[in-house]
Amino acid sequence: MRNSEGSKLRQQLGYNINEFRAHLTTILQEYETRNSNHTIKNNKKQQATNITLVPSETPVQALIVPGNTYCIEFCQQIWQLSHHSIRLYPIRSPTVPKGQERVRIIIHAHNTRDEIQFLVNLIQTPLNKMTNQPSTEETGDDIS
Numbered sequence: 001m002r003n004s005e006g007s008k009l010r011q012q013l014g015y016n017i018n019e020f021r022a023h024l025t026t027i028l029q030e031y032e033t034r035n036s037n038h039t040i041k042n043n044k045k046q047q048a049t050n051i052t053l054v055p056s057e058t059p060v061q062a063l064i065v066p067g068n069t070y071c072i073e074f075c076q077q078i079w080q081l082s083h084h085s086i087r088l089y090p091i092r093s094p095t096v097p098k099g100q101e102r103v104r105i106i107i108h109a110h111n112t113r114d115e116i117q118f119l120v121n122l123i124q125t126p127l128n129k130m131t132n133q134p135s136t137e138e139t140g141d142d143i144s
Helices: 004-037 066-081 113-131
Strands: 060-064 089-091 102-105
Touching: 004 060, 004 089, 004 113, 066 102, 066 113
Parallel strands: none
Antiparallel strands: 060 102, 089 102
């Protein structure tokens, strides 16, 4: 679309991407700080400490969640927590190098701020479970 409607959609998409990345970056920084001070159960410390957001300015975002099994479990938790409304897809080795398994997240222009916030809160929940911290969903806090 090259008209004003297309311009508005591209602008909204850029805003949505920036909003998602800003909120998730904050969550990941908090997680990393907590994680450096806690031991994660089930010997998943190595995997969990490497959870990162891949640099991208495109609608396709990726969250590195090392380990095929853990990456699948992470996506399943989001699916269950969202009451089957948000599906994230694991990209596993050998498609990507071992230790670089990731979750693919697509941001759209039609996503609302509340939807983006909901997704970030959902992502926060499995991270908090790894360090036994209450999630935004559990406490009712808002990260905005």
